[in-house]
Amino acid sequence: MELMDARHRAGLWVASRHPAGILYGVIITGAVISATAGHETSARRIVATTLFVLGVYWLADVYVRAFAHQFREGRDTLLHRLAAASRHESGVLLGGVPGLGAFTIATALGMSSSTAADLALWLTVLVLASLAYLAARYAGAPVREALVEAALAGMLGILMIVSKSLLH
Numbered sequence: 001m002e003l004m005d006a007r008h009r010a011g012l013w014v015a016s017r018h019p020a021g022i023l024y025g026v027i028i029t030g031a032v033i034s035a036t037a038g039h040e041t042s043a044r045r046i047v048a049t050t051l052f053v054l055g056v057y058w059l060a061d062v063y064v065r066a067f068a069h070q071f072r073e074g075r076d077t078l079l080h081r082l083a084a085a086s087r088h089e090s091g092v093l094l095g096g097v098p099g100l101g102a103f104t105i106a107t108a109l110g111m112s113s114s115t116a117a118d119l120a121l122w123l124t125v126l127v128l129a130s131l132a133y134l135a136a137r138y139a140g141a142p143v144r145e146a147l148v149e150a151a152l153a154g155m156l157g158i159l160m161i162v163s164k165s166l167l168h
Contacts, residue, residue, distance in 0.1 A: 011138030014131065018091035021061065023131065025095020027156065028057050030124035033099060034160040035167060037117030043107035046117065047100065054096045061089040099124045121164060125157030 014022065032050040065085035069076060099120040106116035132153035136146035 007134065007137055011134055014134060015138070017094060018088055019131070019135065021089055021091025022095040023128070024057065024061075025054065025092040025097075026099065026124060026127050026131070027095075028054055028092075029096040029099040030121055030157060030160045031163075033103060033117050033120050033124075034164040037114055037164060038167070039112075039114050041113055043103070043113045043116065046113055047104060050096070050100055050103075054093065054100075058089055058092040061092055062086050065089060098127050117164065118161070121157065121161045124160060125154045128157045129154035 029050055032053045033046060036046050036049050062082065062085040065088060066078070066081035069081045069085070102123045103116045103120040106119050107113060111119070129150040133146045133150035136149045137143070141149070
């Protein structure tokens with residue numbers, strides 16, 4: 001019963017924070033780390049590039065949401081639209097925390113950039129699979145179906161790991 005309650009609370013927490021935005025943040029962060037983390041690339045450059053791309057994506061989402069608001073809701077002040085969109089789209093930034101946090105901590109503890117990137121990408125696989133499982137179970141899917149969803153979501157992370165190997 002406690003596990004079900006914890007899973008339900010976790011599902012509510014994710015649902016209240018724009019889950020699509022969180023997924024985009026996880027995916028974008030993993031993809032940028034995958035694309036930039038060669039053997040010669042510094043940790044600082046990887047972090048800066050990832051933050052830049054994640055930030056631009058977030059700003060684009062904020063702008064698009066604020067722009068589209070006028071068609072959905074009618075006239076409203078730009079400041080109000082931007083503030084509401086910034087809050088709503090903050091999930092994108094939140095989604096970047098696990099991968100970028102793991103990478104930053106690992107390099108601070110002395111891991112090479114390439115190895116820290118591998119760690120961050122495996123964490124990305126775990127986060128994607130966990131979120132998919134959580135969402136499926138939250139929606140009432142049976143365990144087997146939730147595991148299939150988790151496996152498929154994890155494959156996206158595996159693709160990032162494979163692409164890192166092919167790119168570098």
